[in-house]
Amino acid sequence: MEFFVNTNLIRLKDGSFIKIRxxxxxxxxxxxxxxxxxxxxxxxxxxxISRKLRGALRPETISKILWEEREYQKMxxxxxxxxxxxxxxxxxxxxxxxxxxxxKVRQSTYRIASQNINSSPSRLNDWxxxxxxxxxxxxxxxxxxxxxxxLRRLQSYNLEGKFKEAFLLYSSHKLKxxxxxxxxxARQKLLVQRDRTYGALLMSRGDYKSAVHVLxxxxxxxxxxGEVYEFAQAAGNLAAALRMMGMNEVSIAQRVCHDAIxxxxxxxxxxxxxxxxxxxxxxxxxxSSDYTIYENYDDAFNSTEEALDQLSLAGDxxxxxxxxIRFRRARVYLLKSRIDQCERELESIDELLKHxxxxxVDWIGKWIPRLRADICLxxxxxxxxxxxxxxxxxxxxxxxxxxxxxxxxxxxxxFVDPLMTRGIDKLHKQFLxxxxxxxxxxxxxxxxxxxxxVFNQTWPSVPPSxxx
Numbered sequence: 183m184e185f186f187v188n189t190n191l192i193r194l195k196d197g198s199f200i201k202i203r204x205x206x207x208x209x210x211x212x213x214x215x216x217x218x219x220x221x222x223x224x225x226x227x228x229x230x231i232s233r234k235l236r237g238a239l240r241p242e243t244i245s246k247i248l249w250e251e252r253e254y255q256k257m258x259x260x261x262x263x264x265x266x267x268x269x270x271x272x273x274x275x276x277x278x279x280x281x282x283x284x285x286k287v288r289q290s291t292y293r294i295a296s297q298n299i300n301s302s303p304s305r306l307n308d309w310x311x312x313x314x315x316x317x318x319x320x321x322x323x324x325x326x327x328x329x330x331x332x333l334r335r336l337q338s339y340n341l342e343g344k345f346k347e348a349f350l351l352y353s354s355h356k357l358k359x360x361x362x363x364x365x366x367x368a369r370q371k372l373l374v375q376r377d378r379t380y381g382a383l384l385m386s387r388g389d390y391k392s393a394v395h396v397l398x399x400x401x402x403x404x405x406x407x408g409e410v411y412e413f414a415q416a417a418g419n420l421a422a423a424l425r426m427m428g429m430n431e432v433s434i435a436q437r438v439c440h441d442a443i444x445x446x447x448x449x450x451x452x453x454x455x456x457x458x459x460x461x462x463x464x465x466x467x468x469x470s471s472d473y474t475i476y477e478n479y480d481d482a483f484n485s486t487e488e489a490l491d492q493l494s495l496a497g498d499x500x501x502x503x504x505x506x507i508r509f510r511r512a513r514v515y516l517l518k519s520r521i522d523q524c525e526r527e528l529e530s531i532d533e534l535l536k537h538x539x540x541x542x543v544d545w546i547g548k549w550i551p552r553l554r555a556d557i558c559l560x561x562x563x564x565x566x567x568x569x570x571x572x573x574x575x576x577x578x579x580x581x582x583x584x585x586x587x588x589x590x591x592x593x594x595x596x597f598v599d600p601l602m603t604r605g606i607d608k609l610h611k612q613f614l615x616x617x618x619x620x621x622x623x624x625x626x627x628x629x630x631x632x633x634x635x636v637f638n639q640t641w642p643s644v645p646p647s648x649x650x
Contacts, residue, residue: 209313212306225291238317337379343544345580348383367407374404378416388582388612390426397423410449414461417442418468422648428641436472459495463503470510475646479518486511501539548577582612590644598630606633613640
């Protein structure tokens with residue numbers, strides 16, 4: 183005998199019915215019933231059921247419903263007979279609290295007790311699909327899609343320089359616990375994406391130690407699950423974060439880039455053509471920064487040339503990719519005293535800024551003043567350089583490490599502006615943990631000495647740029 187399906191009944195082989203009070207409860211029973219076709223004693227947790235419902239009901243909601251259904255055993259005897267929870271002792275004994283969240287949800291597993299279900303599941307499957315579509319129309323979101331959407335929002339905040347919003351979103355339960363309702367490789371991939379995005383946010387703020395920790399975790403996890411794209415993206419960011427720690431870490435950053443490039447080439451068959459091009463472009467451009475720091479300008483330039491060659495394969499990200507490369511090429515030209523070529527690269531960047539794909543990328547326009555100040559310094563135009571440095575300082579209020587590089591140039595000119603007082607105090611707190619008023623080295627000192635304190639205590643030498 184097949185199931186008789188409507189909004190509140192499941193009819194079993196022996197002619198009895200499971201009576202359901204609402205469509206959400208019915209959907210849960212349908213999932214449990216369908217599992218019996220594959221395995222006679224299947225047990226599912228609330229997380230498992232939610233995943234099979236494709237997020238139409240949250241695990242916490244399912245757990246609460248299942249717990250409450252037990253209370254109907256006296257009113258509807260058939261219900262408790264055909265459905266019972268299997269869980270740890272504290273729940274079985276009735277002493278535990280409702281398993282609505284967290285550990286209790288994971289511990290509780292459920293099954294349909296009757297083993298007489300042996301008819302075709304087609305009707306149930308059709309009803310279940312209709313239920314899921316209805317829930318989605320009502321605004322319920324697929325759990326995986328919902329969390330991926332939150333992750334895309336985090337990435338968007340990062341590109342737009344909205345770091346306050348990004349850190350608030352990350353700290354919410356949505357991203358700190360991302361993937362808890364998903365199992366296996368899908369969850370691990372989400373964790374890698376989250377950590378590499380969060381690592382990039384930490385770098386922009388200037389928290390290089392935390393960034394290195396988070397990105398190492400992303401690299402290890404990405405390689406372990408065989409996600410070549412995610413691994414390589416995280417590796418590039420890790421190399422950048424290592425450079426932020428000072429000259430002693432640059433050789434490690436260089437090795438990370440080299441290894442990632444070789445790994446991507448080896449695993450090319452696992453990637454789409456656009457993914458391969460994007461990764462090669464990104465890693466080769468990143469590697470050029472290490473060569474530049476070591477004053478190996480020919481290799482740095484060659485690395486940017488190879489990166490440019492990959493742009494045709496880089497898909498939608500090629501415009502941002504080209505901008506990154508041209509920033510690095512401009513730096514190489516500047517250090518080789520080829521000012522004309524450096525300025526031509528800046529002109530190319532100005533043109534790229536007009537493209538809609540990168541016009542909303544926050545960092546690009548904000549990093550130009552520092553490079554223009556460097557051109558002026560090379561030409562001995564110190565007063566003009568000060569104007570650009572102050573402009574860069576003002577524009578980069580949300581980029582802690584960019585301000586560090588601007589401040590380093592100001593120290594070289596023995597110049598600060600009173601308007602920088604609050605920003606310097608913020609840098610001191612960010613890198614040393616205390617405000618200048620509580621620092622034994624700079625309490626009562628001049629503003630420029632308070633700025634110098636950040637460098638003297640944080641880096642034994644000028645920190646190399648993580649970007650260019």
